Amino acid sequence: MPAKRAHRQLAIGKQLRHQSGRPRKGQYTPSQGLTVDLEESVDSSLLGGLIVRVGDRKYDGSVRHKVRVLRSIFDERARQHIYQTRAEDAATA
Helix, strand or coil: CCCEEEEEEEEECCCCCHHHCCCCCCEEECCCCEEEEEEEEECCCCCCCEEEEECCEEEECCHHHHHHHHHHHHHHHHHHHHHHHHHHHHHHC
């Protein structure tokens, strides 16, 4: 039975060294039982982390994405705090 093949796209901020332990194109991965075709690209806009595309899914582990997530959490908590403070002020008035 032929080995299954999987295509992955990896975007990184700078070129990785080959000693980094990352999968290389055509490397057999026994735990998944497939051969990985890895297409690397360097995206200089990435400050850190990486973005992996597997089929139509995107796994964003970039610093930019993490900052956006934190910013949205902080914004939501600030809005909740403002509404709560206004409600408490209205109740005491």
